[in-house]
Amino acid sequence: MKALLPDGTELQLEDGATGADAAAAIGAGLARAALAIKVDGEPRDLTAPLHDGARLEILTQKSGEEALELLRHDTAHVLAAAVIDLFPGVKISIGPAIDNGFYYDFEFPDGVTVSDADFERIEQQMRKHIKADEQFTREDVTVGEALERFVREDQPYKVELIEDLVKNEDVRTVSLYTNGPFTDLCRGPHGPGTKRIKAFKLQSIAGAYWRGDANRTMLTRIYGTAFFSKEELAQYLEMLEEAKKRDHRRLGRELRLFQFSAVSPGAAFWLPRGTKLWNSLVAFTRDMNEPRGYDEVKTPQIYDSELWKTSGHWGKYRENMFLTAAEDREMALKPMNCPGHAHLFGSQRHSYRDLPIRYSEPGLLHRFEPSGTLHGLMRVRHFAQDDAHVFCTEEQVQDEVIACLDLIFETLGRFDFEIDIELSTRPENRVGTDEMWDRAEGKLAEALKVKGLDYRLNPGDGAFYGPKIDFHVTDSIGRSWQLGTVQLDYSMPDRFGLTYVGADDREHTPVMIHRAAMGSYERFIGMLIEHYAGEFPVWLAPVQAIVLPIADRHLDYAAEVVAQLRARRVRVEVDERVESIGRKIREAELQKIPYMLIVGDRELEAGEVGLRRHREGDLGSLAVGDFVARVVDETERRSA
Known part of the structure; x- marks a missing residue:
């Protein structure tokens, strides 16, 4: 039979050939790298038989998001296998790949509580399944056989999923995937085996109602992620750490931008x-x-x-x-x-x-x-x-x-x-x-x-x-x-x-x-x-400048500076607290205010301000009018 490759090349194959056969026919290197195959645009296992005239695309780890989704789905199954090993009597529900990772939902036995403190132990057990290079094998069975199996194993969530498939889609058979001792109800596809999982990390734990229904059982959802290399995983985890520092909810509070209240869930109170x-x-x-x-x-x-x-x-x-x-x-x-x-x-x-x-x-x-x-x-x-x-x-x-x-x-x-x-x-x-x-x-x-x-x-x-x-x-x-x-x-x-x-x-x-x-x-x-990271460009900053009087005797001059700035619609505040100028500067830096205007005896006498820029430090003295012109220009240009 013939198959068509993405570049239009025809590939001659034996009748009954599989995706793995197609990869091998193209080259030994591709056969080793192959994870799955797309047949007429649909991803399938490498073991799936092909039909004459099929349009084929071999998926490898270079296939981007599609390959990552496959890897993460594999890892979700390995997670479920490890949890069943460690927590006898646990009931499993679903475990899909999602953006940036995967999750699996579990109902743990009464009296068993799982937290992120258990992640190291679960990850250790997952590594055993990965090291064993358990092959993902697919079996299509009748609905009756599948129901009998999951009833026997006391897995009610799988039973409900199968019953819904029968009711909503009128299916006669369902597919099961097995890796090592673990078998799951799954549409697939999966990669060849668990050893393709090179780098993974369990990340968080949360509650999730079964089927998203608040009237149903609250399950324990374990989130994780997986990559094809330890370097990619490390880069991703580093990005997550940076994202935590930049979390808008934390910065929103610290910079006094907005808040939320239980009196109106899901609606911001803008400060x-x-x-x-x-x-x-x-x-x-x-x-x-x-x-x-x-x-x-x-x-x-x-x-x-x-x-x-x-x-x-x-x-x-x-x-x-x-x-x-x-x-x-x-x-x-x-x-x-x-x-x-x-x-x-x-x-x-x-x-x-x-x-x-x-x-x-x-x-x-x-x-x-x-x-x-x-x-x-x-x-x-x-x-x-x-x-x-x-x-x-x-x-x-x-x-x-x-x-x-x-x-x-x-x-x-x-x-x-x-x-x-x-x-x-x-x-x-x-x-x-x-x-x-x-x-x-x-x-x-x-x-x-x-x-x-x-x-x-x-x-x-x-x-x-x-x-x-x-x-x-x-x-x-x-x-x-x-x-x-x-x-x-x-x-x-x-x-x-x-x-x-x-x-x-x-x-x-x-x-x-x-x-x-x-x-x-x-x-x-x-x-x-x-x-x-809360450090807005000048045109967007909620407070574009803050005036910092060195002592109480400079408050009147500070007020004059503020009045000149506000007359030109510069967003300005003044720090009138009885604090050292060093402490006022540190606070302004933490508030990420673009400009700090120091006013003391010298500035009062010269009609100037001592100019500091956030992160850049001292920029020297400047006439108030010149500073106003500078901020107005940056605001009007709206430069990033």
């Missing part, structure tokens, strides 16, 4: 300094929007459920919405601005001459996120977005998408990020016709081509109403974040019956573009805190 940071970003957004023809609007927080039914969110997003009622009318707080903007557009009559119409709104939004998923500013229930929507004609789509791309590049470029682009296409759960999706995906791809931008395809991850271009940025310690987005929507204008009068005096349906450069301000600020 004065944090509010200044917030307002600086909103002002930046407005300065980016206004020259590009965006009109800022302000729309309500609560809408009748009919609006959400029209938009399609009621059926697809209702469980994430905060619901309420008013005078027997079903209402909901808005989780996004787009339906309100569509309604606003539809409430007025438009000509083709009016288009494109561009609405922007730093609107407040509410989404119901489960309490267990809330995470500082990164995952909240109350937030705002630098949101905008463009309503345009079909002929204007490409120019408008390109303009959105330019705006996002310029916005994110102010923060010195590395930027990658992803085109996300139609998901399974979507609205609209295939023809509509073909047209929308083609338009976005063409705009990227015109701009000469490289991008990767992300199949199936578009919004339910349209495809999207997502911007991923890499921060200063190498982590990737998804921020800006441009989404092309033919569905919502149609659902809302939006029209404009064309040059032919007939009604036409506009195209809607959803656009955000930063995304959620909360998440963006959280990411910026960690990116800069």
Whole structure:
């Protein structure tokens, strides 16, 4: 039989050949390095038989994230095997690979408590399984055989998973994977054997409800990570340590930016300094929007459920919405601005001459996120977005998408990020016709081509109403974040019956573009805190300068300096405490304030300030007016 390699080369194989045979036919080195094989785009075990005409790709440790996911899935099975060895009677549930690692959920016997103090012992047992090079073998068995096995082994979570497969997918057989003495219910695929696991680390422990249901059993979730080399693991662990130092929740408290309270879970209370940071970003957004023809609007927080039914969110997003009622009318707080903007557009009559119409709104939004998923500013229930929507004609789509791309590049470029682009296409759960999706995906791809931008395809991850271009940025310690987005929507204008009068005096349906450069301000600020480790550029710093009088007799002059700075809208504070100047400087350094202005007898007499820069130290004396000009210039340029 024949198989086709990624470069188009045909590979001749014997009938019944497996992935391992294909790797060996290409070369002995590849056969040794092979971990799994992709057949027609689907990853499979090396032992899986191939079919004539199959498109093949051999996965090795050089295959990036796909190879790491495979390795981490292998390591999750080894973790489960070790835990069963050490804690007889433990019940196992699921153990998938996840971003940056893996986890496995366990129900330990009554009276048994596991903590991170047990990690060394568990890791030791895992190394025994790895050293033994236990082969991962797959067996497809009938549902009855699998149920009998897991009932006999008293593994009720596996039994429930199989029963759900029968009920929801009408399966007749399931696959089991065995390494050494351990057998698990698993779809696969897996690598050849445990010895491919070169470096791993158990990291943390947490509680997790079975199936995410608070009414079900609380399980113990053990998290870990794995890499193909000890060097990669060491680099990753070093990055995690650096991330801990930069944790926005800790820095947010220390720099007095925001706080959280149980009275409103998932909603930040912004302190004065944090509010200044917030307002600086909103002002930046407005300065980016206004020259590009965006009109800022302000729309309500609560809408009748009919609006959400029209938009399609009621059926697809209702469980994430905060619901309420008013005078027997079903209402909901808005989780996004787009339906309100569509309604606003539809409430007025438009000509083709009016288009494109561009609405922007730093609107407040509410989404119901489960309490267990809330995470500082990164995952909240109350937030705002630098949101905008463009309503345009079909002929204007490409120019408008390109303009959105330019705006996002310029916005994110102010923060010195590395930027990658992803085109996300139609998901399974979507609205609209295939023809509509073909047209929308083609338009976005063409705009990227015109701009000469490289991008990767992300199949199936578009919004339910349209495809999207997502911007991923890499921060200063190498982590990737998804921020800006441009989404092309033919569905919502149609659902809302939006029209404009064309040059032919007939009604036409506009195209809607959803656009955000930063995304959620909360998440963006959280990411910026960690990116800069709290050391913001001058234009963004909540406190740009602090005046430090040496003694009480210098307080009046300090107040004069503060007044001059505030007159030019410089964000300034004064430290009036009865403390030594050395202690005041140390405190200002800890607060990461860009400029410190020392005022004493000499400065008072000369009408100057002694200038210090955070981390740089003494910069000499400077006239107050010259310092003001310096800060104003840095603020206006908004340089990173």
